[in-house]
Amino acid sequence: MxxxxxxxxxxxxxxxxxxxxxxxxxxxxxxxxxxxxxxxxxxxxxxxxxxxxxxxxxxxxxxxxxxxxxxxxxxxxxxxxxxxxxxxxxxxxxxxxxASGVVPDEDVLRAMSMDLVDWLPGKTFDDIQASMKTTYEKAKVxxxxxxxxxxxxxxxxxxxxxxxxxxxxxxxxxxxxALNLMPNEERRKELGDIENLTEEKIDGILKNFCMI
The missing domain is CATH 3.40.50.720 (NAD(P)-binding Rossmann-like Domain)
Incomplete structure (x- = not known):
């Protein structure tokens, strides 16, 4: 050694x-x-x-x-x-x-004329992002x-x-x-404030995220 x-x-x-x-x-x-x-x-x-x-x-x-x-x-x-x-x-x-913590909303995908079989990570990401919904269980995992x-x-x-x-x-x-993809501006600013970020603050943000 x-x-x-x-x-x-x-x-x-x-x-x-x-x-x-x-x-x-x-x-x-x-x-x-x-x-x-x-x-x-x-x-x-x-x-x-x-x-x-x-x-x-x-x-x-x-x-x-x-x-x-x-x-x-x-x-x-x-x-x-x-x-x-x-x-x-x-x-x-x-x-x-x-884990991504999200599952595709089938109704939204159908409205976009997209078949679930064709839905892949990275494909038309910005458009698909709006069709995603989060479950508590998946968010926790x-x-x-x-x-x-x-x-x-x-x-x-x-x-x-x-x-x-x-x-x-x-x-x-x-x-x-990436933080710039986070839709919640307040949470994005909190996580981006490196100088004042603590483990306790992160834990609080994550707990609040799961409660929403």
């Missing part, structure tokens, strides 16, 4: 951006812990990379909404490597480890994954990152995470 070795954890990494991030890090010589909520899919993704010659990729199951799962990952990294150099959180629940999940994983791994001489935390999001 010399200083020349680098260790990284990538969450939501069994496919998409997370998977490619693991591949790029591994190609740079970094030992990468690929994590995924689904153990079978995570194992398959890791095996695929191992078969491509990336023996420096290992798998560990991680459910960012499960405190015991997060603790298990932290203990694994501590035992195996003693530190962590890079944490990449890939938590945007739109088919990855994250979205927040528990995209915010609290990222926060809890980061806090659990922070002591290991502090053991590194050059620690890095990279949070990957999607276009839907």
């Amino acid at each position: 010399g200083d020349a070795c680098k260790y990284a954890v990538v969450t939501g990494a069994n496919k998409g951006i997370g998977f490619e991030t693991v591949k790029q890090l591994a190609n740079s010589g970094v030992t990468v812990v690929l994590t995924a909520r689904d153990e079978n899919r995570g194992t398959e993704a890791t095996s695929l990379l191992n078969e491509q010659g990336f023996s420096n990729v290992v798998f560990h199951q991680l459910d960012v909404q499960d405190a015991q799962s997060i603790e298990s990952l932290a203990k694994f990294v501590q035992t195996q490597y003693g530190r962590l150099d890079t944490l990449v959180t890939n938590q945007f629940l739109v088919n990855n480890a994250g 979205c927040l528990d994954t995209n915010y609290y999940g990222v926060k809890n994983v980061t806090e659990a791994l922070l002591p290991l990152l502090q053991n590194s001489s050059s620690p890095r935390i990279v949070n990957v999001s999607s276009r839907r995470g």
Whole structure:
């Protein structure tokens, strides 16, 4: 475990951006812990990379909404490597480890002469955005994954990152995470006021969001 070795954890990494991030890090010589909520899919993704010659990729199951799962990952990294150099959180629940918290309003889509079969993320995004409606359950899953999940994983791994001489935390999001797309101007200003933003204020904003 010399200083020349680098260790990284990538969450939501069994496919998409997370998977490619693991591949790029591994190609740079970094030992990468690929994590995924689904153990079978995570194992398959890791095996695929191992078969491509990336023996420096290992798998560990991680459910960012499960405190015991997060603790298990932290203990694994501590035992195996003693530190962590890079944490990449890939938590945007739109088919990855994250969630959009919205479902399409079928009536609105029909009024726009759009078939649900043709509805895809990113397709005529600005027009489709108006047809989206949020349910409490989906909003809660979205927040528990995209915010609290990222926060809890980061806090659990922070002591290991502090053991590194050059620690890095990279949070990957999607276009839907942009503040300028948030329709509530007051909430947008609150979240954009970095100098005065606190954990307590964020928790209050999120709680209010779920209550609406």
